Amino acid sequence: MDPVKSFDHIDLSVLSRADRYKLLTGAVIPRPIAFVTTLGPGGLVNAAPFSQFIILAADPGLLAFSIGPKPGGPKDTLTNVKALPEFVINTVPQGWEEIVQAASEEFAPEVSEVEKLGLETLPSTHVRPPRLKGSQVQFECRLEQIAQFGDAPNNFVVGRVVVMHVESGLAKDCKIDPKAYSTIGRIGGRNYVRPGEVVHV
Numbered sequence: 001m002d003p004v005k006s007f008d009h010i011d012l013s014v015l016s017r018a019d020r021y022k023l024l025t026g027a028v029i030p031r032p033i034a035f036v037t038t039l040g041p042g043g044l045v046n047a048a049p050f051s052q053f054i055i056l057a058a059d060p061g062l063l064a065f066s067i068g069p070k071p072g073g074p075k076d077t078l079t080n081v082k083a084l085p086e087f088v089i090n091t092v093p094q095g096w097e098e099i100v101q102a103a104s105e106e107f108a109p110e111v112s113e114v115e116k117l118g119l120e121t122l123p124s125t126h127v128r129p130p131r132l133k134g135s136q137v138q139f140e141c142r143l144e145q146i147a148q149f150g151d152a153p154n155n156f157v158v159g160r161v162v163v164m165h166v167e168s169g170l171a172k173d174c175k176i177d178p179k180a181y182s183t184i185g186r187i188g189g190r191n192y193v194r195p196g197e198v199v200h201v
């Protein structure tokens with residue numbers, strides 16, 4: 001018989017915000033990544049990764065991601081969706097680990113991550129921000145709601161999917177082939193996983 005394991009009982013309320021973040025993001029894994037494109041002032045394309053990302057509903061299709069606070073002002077994605085309530089959630093293929101990490105560095109609002117990182121875009125069909133070329137699935141979204149959570153606070157951005165672009169051949173009868181779908185997940189710190197084994201039950 002396995003020995004009974006002991007546990008550390010951690011009261012999150014006595015920890016620093018940084019330690020809470022480390023524990024939560026190290027435990028809730030792997031997290032898919034929404035690589036969000038928005039339009040900034042002057043039509044500048046902004047791209048930023050968000051792994052606090054979830055399907056909220058399928059009727060209609062609602063996706064949401066949570067934007068944390070930033071010292072000295074809101075993150076550009078939040079500023080942009082408030083000004084132009086449209087965005088694209090691009091899924092992240094394997095091989096883009098360094099790109100998403102680099103896209104999360106601080107860039108001045110007048111700097112486009114897309115240009116800086118050498119990403120290429122494809123025009124969207126229903127919203128103004130473009131899609132990212134190389135991503136196999138993109139969701140064009142209209143802003144549905146922004147809700148605030150926590151003391152900092154986090155801004156939970158909910159988008160209604162107006163159209164979903166799926167690379168040809170990836171889906172059959174609306175089922176996406178998990179073996180042909182290249183994605184990554186974020187785990188704690190600057191670490192990512194690439195899905196391996198598929199267990200069918």
Ligand SMILES: Cc1cc2nc3c(=O)[nH]c(=O)nc-3n(C[C@H](O)[C@H](O)[C@H](O)COP(=O)(O)O)c2cc1C
Nearest residue numbers: 048049050051052066067068075076077101104105
């Ligand atoms: C893989 C990855 C996932 C991230 N997830 C989040 C997240 O869910 N929420 C958040 O506020 N920041 C997250 N970040 C940090 C943002 O990407 C970062 O603050 C970025 O500079 C925001 O860009 P913006 O100012 O252009 O919106 C993540 C970073 C990485 C590398």
